[in-house]
Amino acid sequence: MSSTRETAGSQRPRGWLSLRQAATIYGVSVDTLRRRITVGKLPARRFGPRLIRVQASDVEALLRPIPTIGTIHARHSA
Template identity: 45%
Template sequence: MTTKTTHPQHRRRSRPKLDTYLTIGEAADMLGVTQRYFREQVNTGRVPAYRIGPRTTRVKLSDVEAMLEPVEAALAI
């Protein structure tokens, strides 16, 4: 019985991890805001967006998370 060994050149190379992208609707749902409000944030440049084709826009999850700002305890009431 022979065991199969992998030649070093044939090993799988690890691929760089891609960012997670969301649709406008997914991002709006995640933040609990309307799609219209979120699109305004994209249109004003507050959130970078990426076009994939003529009708498809995506935003990075990390950019959506960056929109969240901590609120001081006194202001949260």
């Protein structure tokens, strides 16, 4: 499993993360991740009877900011 510690200029973690690791890295609660898993918006895998893991890339995609009119106009005028 990959490291989840971030330092200045480091890349986002890759690979499987525990819900606690993902919540800490991405600034959301474990309950938020569990709700997204329950409704099918966040794929997850169970490793054993209790251990749930998510792919860092799936969490990143789920939490990617939605462009607003202001950011779209800023990109086009730059």
